[in-house]
Amino acid sequence: MSKLILTLKRVIRNPVHLDLLSQDKLVGKKTTEISNAEVWEGNRRVRLKTLFNVEGNTSGNPNEVTLEIVGDLSKTRRIGFGMTAGTVHVKGAGGIYIGESMKGGTLLVEGDAGSWLGSNMKGGTIQVSGNTGDFVGAASRGTTRGMVGGSITIKGNAGSETGAWMHSGAIRISGNSEMFP
Amino acid sequence: MKEIAVVNGTVYDPLNGIDGQKLDIFIRDGKIVTSVGKKARTINASGKIVMPGGVDIHSHIAGSKVNSGRLLRPEDHRKDVELKTEHTYSGVGYSVPSTRTTGYRYAKMGYTTVFEPATPPLKTRHTHEELDSIPLIDKACFPLLGNNWLVMEYLREGRINECAAYVSWMLKATKGYAIKIVDPGGVEAWGWGRFLRGLDDPVANFDITPREIVRGLCKVNKILNLPHIIHVHTNNLGNPGNYRTTIETMDAVKDLWDGKRPIIHITHVQFTGFSGSSWLNLGSGAPEIADYVNKNHHVSVDLGQVIFGDTTTMTADGPFQYFLHKLSGNKWVNVDVEAETGSGVVPFHYKRSNYVNAVQWGIGLELALLVNDPWRVFMTTDHPNGGPFTSYPKVIAWLMSRKAREKTMSKINRTARRRLDLPTIDREYTLGEISTVTRAAPARSLGLANKGHLAVGADADVAIYDLDPSKTDLEKNPILLRRAFKEASFTLKGGDVVSKDGKIAGTSFGKTFYVESDVSPSLEADLVKEIESKFRDYYTIELDNYPISENFLRNPSKITCEADI
Numbered sequence: 001m002s003k004l005i006l007t008l009k010r011v012i013r014n015p016v017h018l019d020l021l022s023q024d025k026l027v028g029k030k031t032t033e034i035s036n037a038e039v040w041e042g043n044r045r046v047r048l049k050t051l052f053n054v055e056g057n058t059s060g061n062p063n064e065v066t067l068e069i070v071g072d073l074s075k076t077r078r079i080g081f082g083m084t085a086g087t088v089h090v091k092g093a094g095g096i097y098i099g100e101s102m103k104g105g106t107l108l109v110e111g112d113a114g115s116w117l118g119s120n121m122k123g124g125t126i127q128v129s130g131n132t133g134d135f136v137g138a139a140s141r142g143t144t145r146g147m148v149g150g151s152i153t154i155k156g157n158a159g160s161e162t163g164a165w166m167h168s169g170a171i172r173i174s175g176n177s178e179m180f181p
Numbered sequence: 182m183k184e185i186a187v188v189n190g191t192v193y194d195p196l197n198g199i200d201g202q203k204l205d206i207f208i209r210d211g212k213i214v215t216s217v218g219k220k221a222r223t224i225n226a227s228g229k230i231v232m233p234g235g236v237d238i239h240s241h242i243a244g245s246k247v248n249s250g251r252l253l254r255p256e257d258h259r260k261d262v263e264l265k266t267e268h269t270y271s272g273v274g275y276s277v278p279s280t281r282t283t284g285y286r287y288a289k290m291g292y293t294t295v296f297e298p299a300t301p302p303l304k305t306r307h308t309h310e311e312l313d314s315i316p317l318i319d320k321a322c323f324p325l326l327g328n329n330w331l332v333m334e335y336l337r338e339g340r341i342n343e344c345a346a347y348v349s350w351m352l353k354a355t356k357g358y359a360i361k362i363v364d365p366g367g368v369e370a371w372g373w374g375r376f377l378r379g380l381d382d383p384v385a386n387f388d389i390t391p392r393e394i395v396r397g398l399c400k401v402n403k404i405l406n407l408p409h410i411i412h413v414h415t416n417n418l419g420n421p422g423n424y425r426t427t428i429e430t431m432d433a434v435k436d437l438w439d440g441k442r443p444i445i446h447i448t449h450v451q452f453t454g455f456s457g458s459s460w461l462n463l464g465s466g467a468p469e470i471a472d473y474v475n476k477n478h479h480v481s482v483d484l485g486q487v488i489f490g491d492t493t494t495m496t497a498d499g500p501f502q503y504f505l506h507k508l509s510g511n512k513w514v515n516v517d518v519e520a521e522t523g524s525g526v527v528p529f530h531y532k533r534s535n536y537v538n539a540v541q542w543g544i545g546l547e548l549a550l551l552v553n554d555p556w557r558v559f560m561t562t563d564h565p566n567g568g569p570f571t572s573y574p575k576v577i578a579w580l581m582s583r584k585a586r587e588k589t590m591s592k593i594n595r596t597a598r599r600r601l602d603l604p605t606i607d608r609e610y611t612l613g614e615i616s617t618v619t620r621a622a623p624a625r626s627l628g629l630a631n632k633g634h635l636a637v638g639a640d641a642d643v644a645i646y647d648l649d650p651s652k653t654d655l656e657k658n659p660i661l662l663r664r665a666f667k668e669a670s671f672t673l674k675g676g677d678v679v680s681k682d683g684k685i686a687g688t689s690f691g692k693t694f695y696v697e698s699d700v701s702p703s704l705e706a707d708l709v710k711e712i713e714s715k716f717r718d719y720y721t722i723e724l725d726n727y728p729i730s731e732n733f734l735r736n737p738s739k740i741t742c743e744a745d746i
Contacts, residue, residue: 142256 002060004034006052008071008092014042016051016076018095021069022083023105027062034058062086063105074114080107083124096133099126100140102150115159116140121169123150134159134178137171147171183676184209184217190226190645193616194233196625196634200613201650206231208641211676215637224678228649229670232616233633234293234642238623239412239448239483240564241495242283243297243311243322245304246524249514250277250493250565253526257493268685276492276565284316286571288680291644291669293691294624294632297322298361298412298448299497301518302329303722305355306729312693313735317679319632319642319691323412324355325497327362327394328369330387330520330719331712336397337389342746344397345404346700346708349744352407354728356695356737359409359627360402363497365394367416368523371500377416380429391416392433399434399444405698406742408628410481412446415453419501424466427453428473431480438479446626449485449563451545463537464600465544471551474558481626482552483559486545486576487538488568489589491530496566499523520719531568533589539597542589547601549580550608555617556625573619574666578659580610580618585659609656612648628740629694641676644669692738700744 004026017040020026026034035049048054058065065086069079076095080088084104096114099107104124115133118126119140136158137147146165157175164181187206192199207217241247251258251274258273263282265271272282287295295315300308300322312320326332326348335344348360366384367377373385380392395413402411415430417423427447434445447453456466474480496502499515502525506513514526531538545567552558560580564570578585590598598604610618624633631640648655648665655662668683679687699705709724716724731737 140256140259142254142259 001064002057003066003068004054004056004058005068005070006054008052008073010051012041012051012075014075016041017078018076019078019081021067022080022088023062023065023067023086024082024084026058026067027065027086029058031057083107099124102126112156118147118150118152120145121147121150121152125150126152128154128156131156131175132158134161135164136162137166137169138163139165184221185224185673185676186217186221187224187226187231187643187645190229190231191650192231192635193613194635195613195617196621197636206635206643208673208676211641213635213637213639213641224645224671226645230612230646230648230650232291232644232646233620233635234644234672234674235291235619236623236627236629236633237292237295237561237570238559238627239298239561240295240570241297241299241566242295242315242564243280244300244308246495246516246526247277247311248307249516250495250526251279253512253514254493254528266685268688276569280311280314281316284318285685288317288672288674288685289668289683290571290573290666291646291672292318293642293672293674294319294629296320296358296627299323299325299363300355300357301325301497301522301524302351302355303518303521305357306733309356309693309729309734316690317674317687319694321358321694323359323361324351324357325361325363325522326351326398327365328522331715332398333366333369333384333387333389333394336393337387341397341400342404342704343708345401345744345746346704347712348401349405349698349700350705350708352696352698356693356729356731356734358694358696359407359412360398361412362395362398363414363522364416364418364500365391367391368497368499372517372523376500379426380416380433395430395433396437399437403437403444404746405744407696407698408740408742409626410444410446412448414448414496414498418452418498419504421455421457421459421463424454424456424469427470431473431477435477435479443481443557443626444479447480447482449561449566450482450548451485451487451541451567452563454544454548460537463540465540465547465602467544467547468551468602471548474552475554481557481559482548483561484545484549485561485563485567487531487541488562488572488575489531489533489538489542490568491528492565492568493526494529494566495524495526497522497524499525501525502527505529519721533593536594536597539593540601542593543597543601543603546579546586547603547606550606555614556622558618559623559626560618574663577615577666578662581615581662582656582659583607583609584657612650641673643673645671690735692736693734694738694740696740696742698742698744700746704746
């Protein structure tokens with residue numbers, strides 16, 4: 001049971017692409033390697049350590065690794081992109097495209113999530129304690145296959161077009177929802 | 182004065198009869214010369230092969246339908262993103278890449294000249310704008326004339342000279358290169374809700390048959406002495422049993438042949454080479470077509486090879502695209518261009534496991550392997566209809582290596598494999614033949630005297646690939662072929678290195694070729710007087726706004742011919 005904790009150091013002004021932050025890309029890597037990894041912030045490449053305090057490690061069985069991200073991440077994109085195992089725990093608001101093309105594992109968001117949550121999702125579990133934006137479990141633009149498996153649970157409200165082009169899987173919304181597709 | 186010496190390479194220059202000899206190539210100021218000074222930059226090509234820059238005769242890279250394809254397919258951009266580098270802009274798109282990315286990807290593969298084969302005359306201004314923003318390669322476009330109302334009227338009335346004058350005016354007005362005929366008469370007929378089934382079905386309202394259109398434009402091509410020949414996409418494309426129509430179309434102009442070069446080019450012949458009577462018993466008509474091409478020297482073909490995977494089909498053949506949209510259930514764009522042509526765009530996924538798609542894959546390769554004369558069969562995928570042009574290395578590997586073909590064949594639909602002749606064909610292309618079908622032959626067919634070869638005076642368009650045929654048995658190692666042809670070690674365009682080891686190293690813009698074949702001034706004056714009134718009747722725009730002036734093009738390059746009238 002290893003745990004990697006990333007704590008946001010500063011306010012994010014431009015969109016940051018965090019598709020790196022999924023189990024598969026981090027397991028077995030050294031902490032220094034992770035903190036030196038580059039991500040896009042707007043049109044610049046920045047190192048993870050300039051955005052986050054990185055603590056802990058990701059050694060051991062990938063299924064038991066937990067990745068904890070703390071801070072206001074509403075300006076980020078693609079956390080947990082294509083993840084297949086383990087747990088990603090977002091403490092704070094998540095951004096857009098969380099859990100896109102996710103195949104397995106668990107993704108927890110303690111706060112609100114943006115639009116396109118779990119779009120093109122294939123498996124795994126997503127739980128959001130707050131509200132979400134539009135296009136939960138939808139197909140990305142132009143394609144005809146949205147969510148095909150897994151489950152999404154939203155404690156708060158969801159935006160419009162939830163489950164657009166959805167083929168299979170489950171979406172549970174405890175609050176209100178806007179227009180369905 | 183810029184000088185380059187390419188030394189110790191194994192050269193494949195079929196137009197000059199050089200097939201794998203060690204030779205040095207010298208370049209000064211963008212041309213091939215006999216020798217250079219001592220200060221010249223030297224590129225060591227030992228252990229590598231040297232070919233003329235690739236020439237693609239048929240690739241939809243620019244124009245309004247390509248742009249419609251981009252608009253229709255955000256998912257195509259999403260899956261293929263290129264970041265900007267020192268010399269390149271960023272871009273997106275797998276089957277319909279953005280304009281600059283198109284140029285970069287061609288240059289990386291060692292291609293330096295690409296022809297956009299279908300532009301509706303009315304929308305050619307847009308085509309030229311896009312061609313102008315494609316960097317690194319030379320290009321040109323073929324205006325669509327096979328469903329043009331004025332052409333059909335002239336031909337119906339038997340006024341062949343006036344028709345020639347009109348085509349000459351049209352090429353000048355659109356800065357076009359050759360006569361393109363798509364589904365002659367069929368697109369117009371479909372506009373009235375009718376389908377043409379054969380070459381002798383009359384077109385609604387025009388009382389003319391596809392046969393008369395093809396023959397008429399073939400005569401016009403001869404009268405105007407255009408550098409290329411009529412570029413024909415036949416009727417009945419995509420229907421089982423259409424190989425007969427293809428052979429009939431080729432046969433329709435046989436008596437016009439003067440015994441010199443071919444007079445008709447049948448394009449993406451894979452799509453028009455289906456035998457059988459329905460989708461269930463669809464077979465390959467390639468043996469019959471190849472037999473005809475082998476026996477008759479007035480015709481050339483290009484493949485339109487299918488690549489398994491996702492792509493975007495786009496053609497001026499509106500009826501076929503409607504049919505494909507209904508067949509596949511995929512999204513669809515359709516456009517009617519007033520008084521001229523139509524077009525359609527449909528995304529399509531070629532699957533190995535699908536019987537029809539697997540047969541299509543086989544037809545293309547069978548054609549390439551059964552036509553004996555590589556000078557009359559050109560390698561294309563009809564980008565992006567059969568697959569994106571970035572798949573050319575795959576096609577080269579299939580043509581050159583039986584092993585590569587067998588590997589793919591073991592994965593395709595079993596019934597298709599049983600019914601195809603492909604497993605029994607042993608022929609493997611040599612590097613010289615590959616150089617012919619990808620460079621020399623298309624350049625000769627297009628009438629480009631300075632392209633497709635490396636003799637003194639030719640344009641210094643050179644591709645150097647990291648392949649050593651003396652050391653390895655390429656037929657047994659198709660992976661080497663694919664790797665080498667995917668990224669040229671060096672691509673030289675007009676004497677400049679534009680790509681090195683798959684990295685773009687230049688920012689130049691190639692030329693846009695266009696053809697002018699002036700008819701006699703009196704004939705032209707009469708014509709303009711006549712079409713002025715016709716424009717008022719048929720078009721929504723004024724005649725004065727129609728022609729594109731030369732200074733609209735970034736780097737225009739005029740090719741002048743002598744018309745007979």
